[in-house]
Amino acid sequence: MPVPITLDFSLRQGDFTLEIHEQVEARVVALFGPSGSGKTSVLESIAGLRSPDRGVIRIGSRTLYDVEGGVDVPPHERNVGYVPQDLALFPHMNVTRNILYGAGSTPDVGRAAALEQILSLLELRPLLERGVSDLSGGERQRVAIARALTTSPLLLLLDEPLTALDSGLRARILPYLERIRDELATPMVYVSHDEAEVCAMADWVVELELGRATRSGPRLGDS
Amino acid sequence: MTGDTLGIAWRTVSLAALATLVMLPPGIALAWVLARRRFPGRAMLETLVSLPLVLPPVATGLILIWLFGRRGPLGGVLEGFGIEVMFTWRAVVLAMAVMGLPLLVRATRAGFEQVDRRYEEIAATLGASPVRVFLTISLPLAKRGVLAGALLGFSRALGEFGATIMVAGALPSTRTIAVAIYSYTETGQEAAAMTMLAVSASIAFGALLLSNRFATGS
Numbered sequence: 001m002p003v004p005i006t007l008d009f010s011l012r013q014g015d016f017t018l019e020i021h022e023q024v025e026a027r028v029v030a031l032f033g034p035s036g037s038g039k040t041s042v043l044e045s046i047a048g049l050r051s052p053d054r055g056v057i058r059i060g061s062r063t064l065y066d067v068e069g070g071v072d073v074p075p076h077e078r079n080v081g082y083v084p085q086d087l088a089l090f091p092h093m094n095v096t097r098n099i100l101y102g103a104g105s106t107p108d109v110g111r112a113a114a115l116e117q118i119l120s121l122l123e124l125r126p127l128l129e130r131g132v133s134d135l136s137g138g139e140r141q142r143v144a145i146a147r148a149l150t151t152s153p154l155l156l157l158l159d160e161p162l163t164a165l166d167s168g169l170r171a172r173i174l175p176y177l178e179r180i181r182d183e184l185a186t187p188m189v190y191v192s193h194d195e196a197e198v199c200a201m202a203d204w205v206v207e208l209e210l211g212r213a214t215r216s217g218p219r220l221g222d223s
Numbered sequence: 224m225t226g227d228t229l230g231i232a233w234r235t236v237s238l239a240a241l242a243t244l245v246m247l248p249p250g251i252a253l254a255w256v257l258a259r260r261r262f263p264g265r266a267m268l269e270t271l272v273s274l275p276l277v278l279p280p281v282a283t284g285l286i287l288i289w290l291f292g293r294r295g296p297l298g299g300v301l302e303g304f305g306i307e308v309m310f311t312w313r314a315v316v317l318a319m320a321v322m323g324l325p326l327l328v329r330a331t332r333a334g335f336e337q338v339d340r341r342y343e344e345i346a347a348t349l350g351a352s353p354v355r356v357f358l359t360i361s362l363p364l365a366k367r368g369v370l371a372g373a374l375l376g377f378s379r380a381l382g383e384f385g386a387t388i389m390v391a392g393a394l395p396s397t398r399t400i401a402v403a404i405y406s407y408t409e410t411g412q413e414a415a416a417m418t419m420l421a422v423s424a425s426i427a428f429g430a431l432l433l434s435n436r437f438a439t440g441s
Binding site for chain 2: 075091
């Protein structure tokens, strides 16, 4: 189901200024553009890891950030699943403990069912007892996505989820992402600089360049 | 080794261990604050924590007398509860803890600084409160630094002399290895002093060896 997403804020970091004014209703919004265009900064602002200087961030009916309204929900209360490009799997925990980290200490029946679904969707069962250093690139990616999903997030933020993988693996991971979109119906903001990926995943594309949106629409523009 | 020597060695090791337990909570808190927070007065706090490292230990001892003596601001309060500090085993623990703290904080802080903040940030996005992030991410990942710091603090506590003799004296009931070596030498009991020296050296050697192993991870 498409969700209204308001990303209307600016963020200054040294010489770099990010300006984004988007109000979209989509299942998967892609942020598309070259490196240094500010894509990751958008994700980290949504996750609450960076504070914009002004503006509003709203997902569905929930306001995460609003300078004028004095709202700045701390990261641990935002309920936004973030899969960073470096994945940041916790090195001192095995796969199971990584995946369950955000699941909360009192798993109810609904949660358990959701967890079952995530594990089978991402085919993680054979990996559960492994240490994170024993995983291949594609396996690490799936564990990081599962970890973000077990919190039942309002929104899933994916930062270049396929970039670190070789083309064979990409073709294998992409269907997992499509299943999350179609079966779990978790809305996503998907950062990528790969056209094929964006076309496969997104129903709204914001093209970024040097911190500004150059184009915004239901599909990628011809460039 | 005489019963006396054994008694002194045991007292020293157990009080040093107790002092390490006493300094761990404030030491870990200080190390984390210095590694992770920016606030006004941070440089001041940093200097204050390191002060016992550069101040002559007897001077630190004198400060402790001021604070914990009967008429001192803290000593008066404690006496109200019937707790006497000066010239008891508590004074030994106090002196050991204050002298060991800077070393504990340094190593522990380095441990926290080596933890990639990324893990803490991602844990927060997964719904973990700052306290949970600290307990499940920062502290376990800084474990090596904390252990190395605890052992360094413990080693420092074992050898503490200057501050201890100021606040606890050289009474038979408070005498530690370092104080005993001094008093044995002063009173010409050379054999006893040599025995204490050997005991002291072997304990310190073992503790440092362990500390280095934790620090380098070998």
